[in-house]
Amino acid sequence: MTDLSKDALLVNEKKNKGKRPLGSLVLGVLLPLLLLALWEGISRFNLVPAYLLPSPEQVLITAKSYIFDQPGSGPYSGRFWGDLSASLVRVVSGFSLAALCAIPLGLCSGRIERINALLSGLVNGLRAVPGICWLPLAMIWFGIGLKTTVFLVALAAFFPIYQNTLTGSALVAPVYLQAGAMLGVSPLGRVFSIIVPMAMPNIIVGLRLGMGIAWAYLVLGELTGVPDGLGAVIMDARMLGQTDLIVVGIFLIALIGKLCDSLLVLLLRTLFKSARRL
């Protein structure tokens, strides 16, 4: 075989490597379907009382009313879109604030030993503090509402983004920076054209973890008595003993969290070439 045809074969092999087989897609939905069937079985045979675990059918009816019915036709009818927009504003604000602080600091800490030494003690100490500990202080500082939730979300999302960006930028092999210097790229240019793209896989992991944790802390922030938001609905439903609405809230947060994660990846892949190779 000639060198060129060998090379062409290699190119084709590697091209096909990234495609996701149908089998893995089926596997992805298999477990959720099994759990749904188990849930349906438990409800149908009354193994657990409905006030503890409502049936899938009841949850669907409540979800339909919460999402699609006219506002005012029931206590929670049609409230979903208002709650969603309130929660999204809090998540996006807190997450953006976290990313804006964590990425530059992570890059500096990963590349400059003195900055890392300066920040690592503080960051690692604060990272160990559970988010719930911040809640009373945040309520005193910011009161109940947007600011407290944004503070909690930003604080929680900061650490995974910072830590992963730090790791990614610290792992950039010197040979790439030497190549950049040799090709005439300025020291500052190397940060944006080499370090950030090389660290992109880690930055993406950090952002995705940060986005996931942002939703968790959103609910914590909204459990403090704010009038709207998906977390607030769950808290209200608990007080009213409406377990079906709690389950609806949990499902919607899971669904929207997954959607946000996919949109984040899509956005990064659209904006950055270095995110497209993943």
Next chain:
Amino acid sequence: MEQSVQIDPLLRIQALSHWYRINGAARLVFSNLQGELRQGELVCLIGRSGCGKSTLLKVIAGFLQPSSGKCLLAGQEIGDAGPDRGVVFQEDALFPWLTVRENVTFGMKANTIDSGEVDALLQQVGLFDYAGQLPQTLSGGMKQRVALARVLIRSPRLLLMDEPFGALDAQTREEMQSLLLRLMRDRQQTVIFVTHDVQEALLLADRIWLMDQEGGGFTHELLVALPRPRDPSVPAFQEQARQLHSWLRQ
């Protein structure tokens, strides 16, 4: 080392020494290196592992400041790394998120890119059909051809190659050696080529510099006056190989 009779060498290495400290103790890498390189010459640096071949290349490239002495490129003392000294590393060091073409033109301003010239260079290195591929889809030999193309597009005065074919299989290595000699001839390119392979040095070099294992300077210089393409089976080639091996064993 015998001084060159050329009045204006492209590269002049003057009393170059380098050492570094480990746990407070100084470790000498090389000392008092002297040498000259003429335009269009290919000099191979050869020596045992750890003798400082790659360190010397890093100093000439501008990645490392020497402890003492200096290097002059066309009469000017070399400073920080720049496109006038192109480096092909042992590992390909291509940017994995960029296509072959984008890697070749990386760092160039859009208005300075002559796409016809890029195409011609990609043709020369046999990668024109792969211009839109990412490095991860290429073989080791193809990656090194991209690495070569991205320095040649900048027409460097000096090409520095640090065991660039060390990780390739024998057949690909031979093809890359032929490609390098062809490009050198066509472009009158001056090259310093680091290798630990005696046969590779004899196949490529106009001159071979041997580096001292014990932190000294160049211990020997061998002028390779054999006609190209060189045949390792001819007695003159084998005689020079024996000479190099005996110097390396000393």
